[in-house]
Amino acid sequence: MGATTIDGKATAAAERERIATEVTALGEHGIVPGLAAVLVGDDPASEVYVRQKERMCERVGMRSLGERLDAEVSQSELLEVVDRLNADPAVSGIIVQMPLPDHLDEVEAQERTDPTKDVDGLHPENAGRLMRGDPRFVPATPLGCAVLLATYEIAVSGANIVVLGRSQLVGRPLATLLSAKPSPGGPVGNATVTVCHTRTRDLAAHTRAADVIVVAAGVAGALTADMVSPGATVIDVGIHRAEDGSLHGDVTDPTVEEVAGALTPVPGGVGPMTVTMLLENTVRAARIQAGLPAV
Numbered sequence: 001m002g003a004t005t006i007d008g009k010a011t012a013a014a015e016r017e018r019i020a021t022e023v024t025a026l027g028e029h030g031i032v033p034g035l036a037a038v039l040v041g042d043d044p045a046s047e048v049y050v051r052q053k054e055r056m057c058e059r060v061g062m063r064s065l066g067e068r069l070d071a072e073v074s075q076s077e078l079l080e081v082v083d084r085l086n087a088d089p090a091v092s093g094i095i096v097q098m099p100l101p102d103h104l105d106e107v108e109a110q111e112r113t114d115p116t117k118d119v120d121g122l123h124p125e126n127a128g129r130l131m132r133g134d135p136r137f138v139p140a141t142p143l144g145c146a147v148l149l150a151t152y153e154i155a156v157s158g159a160n161i162v163v164l165g166r167s168q169l170v171g172r173p174l175a176t177l178l179s180a181k182p183s184p185g186g187p188v189g190n191a192t193v194t195v196c197h198t199r200t201r202d203l204a205a206h207t208r209a210a211d212v213i214v215v216a217a218g219v220a221g222a223l224t225a226d227m228v229s230p231g232a233t234v235i236d237v238g239i240h241r242a243e244d245g246s247l248h249g250d251v252t253d254p255t256v257e258e259v260a261g262a263l264t265p266v267p268g269g270v271g272p273m274t275v276t277m278l279l280e281n282t283v284r285a286a287r288i289q290a291g292l293p294a295v
């Protein structure tokens, strides 16, 4: 029997309905959450993602305030834009779309973002709060993975989970979230998490001992069927575009589906959750800025 498909598109659509209801309720207090996405240059994938964010904002009744900057923009000009968005009361949440062109320093831009508007959760204050078990904003992709696990009732508490990848955007915050004592209303936690990477010695020994494997290595083919224990859940965070334009994840071995118990597809798995959880964080930001409970 094949693996259950974890449908990120459907889950994200259901989450957006809930978010739209919250946005309507905030409207009754005169609050319209606004998301500013700063896009530097003309990376085609980033343009798709930013357009998606703008479209989804409109659909749930939020404001979207796009900032397109030339690929040649200087670091100080980028920081000036961040400063302007920090000061703009119509902006609840700010993200600087990654990757940035090589001459720009993304960490400095993240550190410059007002931590109460940092809906990517990458400012050191927000990363620190997540580590401390008191998250303000959990980065969108890890939050999306956690919501998918909760929605599909995949046991996390007490489970052995391997996170393959150690990025600041996905691997590290996700490992923290899954292993934490769940915060009130938080989606998941209490797992035993092993963070692996492509240089982990005998990686397969780790993944074969896992009930859940999150593949966020950014390397196509990073997980093969022989590395998966029968019935395990596989969450694929990778996105790679082939020359013919088709998309695939870090999992390229089609036989993983025969071994796994549940699997996220690419496209249609974690990706749609990323944009939706960014909206969720922006509503949260608007509530925090208005002095309302964050929920």
Ligand SMILES: Nc1nc2c(c(=O)[nH]1)N[C@@H](CN(C=O)c1ccc(C(=O)N[C@@H](CCC(=O)O)C(=O)O)cc1)CN2
Pocket (backbone or CB within 6 Å): 045, 048, 049, 052, 095, 096, 097, 098, 099, 120, 140, 141, 169, 239, 247, 266, 267, 268, 269, 270, 271, 272, 273, 274, 275
């Ligand atoms: N500042 C940030 N930059 C980047 C982030 C981020 O969270 N913050 N994540 C990714 C890009 N990303 C959102 O920004 C993103 C990735 C994938 C998708 C998505 O919906 N993918 C679809 C396929 C879409 C396509 O046709 O390409 C899917 O997987 O089904 C949305 C957003 C890096 N940068």
